[in-house]
Amino acid sequence: MGRIRPPGQWAAMSLLSLLLFALLQGAALPAAALLGPMVAGILMGVGGATVRIPRAGFVAAQALIGCSVAHAVTGSILVSVGENWPSMVAVVLITVLASGLVGWMLVRFGSLPGSTAAWGSSPGGAAAMVAMAEEFGADPRLVAFMQYFRVVLVVVSASMVSRVLLGDHAALLPAVAPAAVPLQQQAAGVAATLAVAALGGWAGVRLRIPAGGMLVPMILGAALHVAGLAELTVPPWLLALVYATLGWCIGLRFTREVVRHAVRAVPQMLAGTLALIALCGGSAWVLTRMLGTDALTAYLATSPGGLDSVAIIAVxxxxxxxxxLALQTLRLFVVILTGPPVARLIARYA
Structure with missing residues (x-):
């Protein structure tokens, strides 16, 4: 694949993504527009493709996902989240403890180095975990493989769970813009969305906020939406392009060199990831019992996947x-704050 010129690689990945999207859409899997490009990116990356999504493209995709999520935020939902924050904190702590337990088991009974296993099993933003792991002496290649390996498994499992719980009512590609909206109003909504995404994405990166490319546009867009100052609109064609960009960004990280470096530890990583998903599923059950939250919302809120990919499935x-998103964001910040001391404890005592 590396011998093919970049335009040919992009064309091949696009066609493969469309084919996989059609197959997954036929199976009525939520987030098929994310899964198809992600699987295509994995196949291309392992096959030796040299193309990559630029950093600016990844941030733009995150920002637009944040804007699409902001459209769903209402004042009543924010009040509900504010009333239930003690339960949310408890569930976040359960998830963090579960990831620490999985990391300890990987070190104690596996062959992974202590700090690498700890960072690789952290249920936070994958990009943030890889960057922080390298600063604290862990192997960034293994951490990246563990993080994105888990993201892929979580996306697939969450889509399957959504399909089972929703049956034939699963949405395939949610459109934020209603079809009945006049063209002029829809154009104004798209312009407002692009402005919020550009400003929020730039601010999130500039201020070095974890997952800021998505969080800042989401918060800014939600504030404008709740206040009635702006009606954000993301047309289906743009949403599909955003999903594809994110899927390719995740998939292309699985290069042949990274997979070869980590192949011996794949069974351990698979066992650890499945254990973490199961433990987080247990915390989802606790959430349904404590708050009466529906099973699908609880499962997605506690899933140890990427913030952006879980947002796509939730929408x-x-x-x-x-x-x-409130629970996922809270957990992200908790994991970033507790990551270094937890990694040191696991490396020392496991």
Missing amino acids: GSGANVSFV
């Missing part, structure tokens, strides 16, 4: 998006 499956 596509009709879950309580604001609750899911």
Whole structure:
């Protein structure tokens, strides 16, 4: 694949993504527009493709996902989240403890180095974990493989769970813009969305906020939406392009060199990831018992996947998006704050 010129690689990946999207759409899987390009990116990356999504493209995709999520935020949802924050904190702590337990088991009974296993099993933003792991002496290649390996498994499992819980009512590609909206109003909404995405994405990166490319546009867009100052609109064609960009960015990280370096530890990583998903599923059950949250929302809120990919599935499956993103964001910041000391403890005592 590396011998093919970049335009040919992009064309091949686009065609493969469309084919996989059509197959997954036929199976009525939520987030098929993310899964198809992600699988295509993995196949291309392992096959030796040299093309990559530029950093600016990845941030733009995150910013537009944040804007699409902001459209679902209402004042009543924010009040509900504010009332239930003690339970949310408890569930976040359960998830962090579960990831620490999985990291300890990988070190104690596996062959992975202590700090690498700890950072690789952290249920936070994959990009943030890889960057922080390298600063603290862990192997960034293994950490990256563990993080994105888990993201892929979580996206697939969350899509399957959504399909099972929703049956034939699963949404395939949610459109933020209603079809009945006049063209002029829709154009104004798209312009407002692009402005919020550009400003918020730039500010998130400039201020070095974890996952800021998505979080800042989401917060800014939600504030404008709740206040009635702007009606954000993301047309289906743009949303599909955003999903594809994110899927390719995740998939292309699975290069042949990274996979070869980590192949011996794949069984351990698979066991650790499945254990973490199961433990987080247990915390989802606790959430449904404590708050009466529906099973799908609780499962997505506690899934140890990427913030952006879980947001796509939440929007596509009709879950309580604001609750899911609030819990995921809270966990992201907790993991970033507790990551270094937890990694040191695991490396020392396991």
